[in-house]
Amino acid sequence: MKYTILNRGDRLSQELTETFHRLAAEGGMTMDQHVPDIVISIGGDGTMLHAFHSHIHLLDKVSFVGVHTGHLGFYADWKATEIAELVKRMTTPDVEMKIVKYPIAEIEIVTKKAGKEVFYALNEFTIRGDDGKTLVAKINVNLEDFEMFRGDGICISTPSGSTAYNKSLQGALLHPSIEALQIAEIASINNRVYRTLGSSMILPKHHICDIFPREDQKLQLSVDHMNIQRDDILSIRSQVSELKVSFARYRPFPFWNRVRAAFIGNEPME
Incomplete structure (x- = not known):
C-alpha cells in the first residue's frame, strides 16, 4: 500500500x-x-x-x-x-x-476576463459582497427564475459540509448518503420591497442553481478554505458533481x- x-x-x-x-x-x-x-x-x-x-x-x-x-x-x-x-x-x-464515498459540489464560474473556471468543494462554496457590501444577485433553479437576492451572501454546502458554516445559518444537517446540495441565505434583506425565500433549500442531484450577480460587483468567493476576489463574474453554476471523495474506514x-x-x-x- x-x-x-x-x-x-x-x-x-x-x-x-x-x-x-x-x-x-x-x-x-x-x-x-x-x-x-x-x-x-x-x-x-x-x-x-x-x-x-x-x-x-x-x-x-x-x-x-x-x-x-x-x-x-x-x-x-x-x-x-x-x-x-x-x-x-x-x-x-x-x-x-471499507470505502465510504461522499458527494461533493461542482462550481462553474464564468467571468469576463478568464472565461470558465471549475472548482470542487468538499464543505461549501460561499459568495458575498466585498467589503461588507450587499450582494445583489438573481437566483435561477433548473434554468427558471427563482428570486432576486439581496443580503450578505449565499452559502452552498455539501451534505458533509452541512455540519459546518451551513449549520450556523440554521440549515439542516444532511446525511452524506443523500446526493444533494443545500442553499442557505446569509442575512437576506426581507421587507415590503425586497423578498427572498428566507430559508435554506435542498437541491437533489441533477438539479442546478445559477447565480447571476449584478454587473461589476466586487465579490468575495470562498471554496472551502480558499478565498477569491473578483469583480468580473457573469454567472456561477452549482450542482452535485459526478466525482465523489472516498474515505477509508x-x-x-x-x-x-x-x-x-x-x-x-x-x-x-x-
Whole structure:
C-alpha cells in the first residue's frame, strides 16, 4: 500500500507524522507523494480540506483517512493517541477496509476576463459582497427564475459540509448518503420591497442553481478554505458533481455518531 501524509505543521502533528512513517515502514507500507493509495490527514478539518484540494486530480484513485490533533475533527476517525492502532489495522491483511464515498459540489464560474473556471468543494462554496457590501444577485433553479437576492451572501454546502458554516445559518444537517446540495441565505434583506425565500433549500442531484450577480460587483468567493476576489463574474453554476471523495474506514464511525460527538458530546443520557 502506498500512502502520503499532510499535517497541520504544529509540533504534535509533526511528531505523529514521524511516528506514522516509522510504523508504516515496519509494516511494509510505501511512502509515495505523487500517486498514493491513501492520503493521511493529521491535524484538523482544515488539514483535511487542504489534503482534498491537493489531491483533487486523483479523486478517482485515492482514499482519505483523518487523524485529529485538536478538539474537533469531524472528518477524522482517529485520535492522536491511536496512531499505532491505525497503522496496525492498515497493515494487517485480515482487517477489512471499507470505502465510504461522499458527494461533493461542482462550481462553474464564468467571468469576463478568464472565461470558465471549475472548482470542487468538499464543505461549501460561499459568495458575498466585498467589503461588507450587499450582494445583489438573481437566483435561477433548473434554468427558471427563482428570486432576486439581496443580503450578505449565499452559502452552498455539501451534505458533509452541512455540519459546518451551513449549520450556523440554521440549515439542516444532511446525511452524506443523500446526493444533494443545500442553499442557505446569509442575512437576506426581507421587507415590503425586497423578498427572498428566507430559508435554506435542498437541491437533489441533477438539479442546478445559477447565480447571476449584478454587473461589476466586487465579490468575495470562498471554496472551502480558499478565498477569491473578483469583480468580473457573469454567472456561477452549482450542482452535485459526478466525482465523489472516498474515505477509508478501518472501523465503524457512523455519521450521526460524528454529529453527536461534535455538537452534543458523549455524556450518558439520564
